[in-house]
Amino acid sequence: MMRMKTQIILAGVGGQGVLFSSRIFSELGLKLGLEVTGAETHGMSQRGGSVVAHIKIGGYQSPIVRGGTADILYSLDENEAYKNLHFLRQGGLCFVNMTDGGRFDKNIRDHLKKKDITFHAFDASGMAIELGSVMAANICLVGFSVGTGLVPFTYDDLKDVLQSISRKPDLERNLKIFDTGVDLGKKQ
């Protein structure tokens, strides 16, 4: 199902669980028997700073994604989305967590359209809070992308991964948040 090679950028600010999302995709790659490389920001231990993770699945050598070649950008924060859009390739996919997707800069949205980049924004944090954990907005966002059917990963594979890497006490909640994201994505 999964395309041979996929490059993903995960962005957010400290404390939003970017590194957990990065684990979701690296474990997914492993599960599918594909080679995984990637990179993480490990800077000062301060909260609220930008965090970016790169994940490259399916036979890449280098850990970092070249600007203009990423297939998917997931951003847990509006501003971090703007800052990392340059990574996306022509025809890439962009999923942003923000309270009001309509507020995303109009000119930039038009520009993305010109580049055939599919843009989706929704309030993953709000959703995740409703279901019990703001920390799980990342899972909601990933679920949403699966629901749209645009990404090259399957529902079942991702669900398996979540099952294997979630901490026991979080598991049920994580799956529920994931499913809610999927349902929302399907409605798009």
Add this chain to the structure above:
Amino acid sequence: MSQHKDIRVLLGNVAIARGILEAGCHVITSYPGTPSSEIMPAAVAFKKEMGLDVYTEWSVNEKVAYDNALAASIAGKRSAVAMKQVGLNVAADSLMSSAYQGVVGGMLIVSCDDPGPHSSQTEQDSRFFAMFAKVPAYDPSTPQEAMAMIKDAYDLSETFQIPVIFRPTIRLSHGKQSVRLSPPDIIERPAKFEKDPGRWAATPRFRLHLHTKLNESLRQIQERFEKDERWNYEVGENSEANLGIITCSTSYTVLTDLLEELNLKDKVNILKIGTPYPLPHKKVVDFIGRHDKVLIIEETDVVIESQIIDKSKVLGRFTGHIPLQGELIPNVIYGILAKFFGEEGVADLEVKADDELAKLVQDLGLPVRRPTLCAGCPERAAFWAIRRALPEAIYTSDIGCYTLGLNLGAVDTVIDMGAGITLASGFYQAYHQDKNDVPIVATMGDSTFYHSGTSSLINAVYNNTRFILVLLDNEITAMTGMQPTPGIGITADGTEGRKIPLEELVKGCGIKWLRNIDPYDVKEMISLLKEAHAYTKSEDGGIAVIIARRGCVIRYPEALEGQEIKVEITDDCDGCRYCIDHFECPALHFDEENERAEIDRKLCVDCGVCINVCAQKAIVPVDEEGQ
């Protein structure tokens, strides 16, 4: 993870730790520093997971770490010492000498480079240290290769009785890759020091002899590297291609992905070098001989390039084909290839950055999140007090989170570990010579003081200098990821060590004026600083030391429990932005619509320090009763 037990996606530094343990290492020491800091915690985790009896130590500085590992290797065990690249400057004295004397058990010196630089004072290339000290260097490209190389490096180290430098760059250290794990080699090596004064206590006369032996070892090591096909090999073997590229480290991986992406793999042959020193020169000369032009892409400096004797066909930094500074990220290498292939008429690569997007994003005027101290950081409170108490002072500081005191105007110099004190004493003498004693306030963190503060302080006391030293004791090495210090007395694997309180050290350095304070008590701290200043001016005065102690808010959030002071901003706020621009707590935001400051409850930790900051007295404790 269940079904793929022996394949895991590991962070480069974690893979390095794993490789060291798989190679049967007995002793691992380290001093934290980005990008090397994750190696020690990973080694501790793996030794516990695998039930290995490995000695792991956070040492107080890199030289100390080096010597402790070295002793183990002299006693016949396998050792590793891990540090960041500038840490090797601190350990250089040991490195230079031990290159001559060598080791018995294998010794690996992991020195993580930081091209960029992302989190360092310099972009120095550790492989130059290998050339300088005359020890071999390994330069891995991926976490998986690093793990395999480490085993070979130990074998080489023991065969030639020489310490080996192992140099990952930050992209390897903080990169991730799926790697295959193996069980650790269990090597029985009871400590056994064979006395040999001519070697282990060599006087200059013996040193010449040791140097001669070292040169002979290097010659043999070079031969071994010439024959080696695992780390030094050609990719491509397209006999038609008349262009070649010699490359190493993560640059090799970036190049591979790029050539694949651009479909240019058949246009160029690649020689990948994993052992840049001593360079397998014959191999390199042979490769150059078979091509018309050869480009050298290496990070960070000209280690391979400068070892090539005949450079007539060679392009690189000496010919302006590679930038002299900065990291070789994919788009930089893309630019390098565009120039190279363009000049040689092989391909016409468009250098197409999306300038329009860049401009659109720039026009948004996004808040630039410059690094800043965390909300509620006790160091911010201390800097604030310093700035208020002695606004005219020279502020010498040091390396740690508190370097960010810069943003509060309370840090004027940051040079290297320990220079907070030495620059203070140096400035004192320089001004004192002119009979112009200016106030000087030095700041230094607890970990930095243990690392290299005491010798500087002893020197300053001994030579009659006068200044104020504020030790910012947050009871942890915070910036590099919360490593313990001798002040809290916990060792690398969590077992209890002996505590060495800063107070005892400071007194032991000959300091007569010492006070403690909680920096959250800003008013008290300001008056203490004034008192300290008076002492530096008094007839029989000297250096005044203030220990400003409060645990890091991230590491010890519980410390605030029961002491919270919840604040609010009243209508007295006149929107002057002072608190935001000059105090810079990330929990303080400016509400542009209402033109006033507001508090981000998600970030605010209720430390109450900002109450001291607003001249309008608009920041006040929440009146819980009245609500």
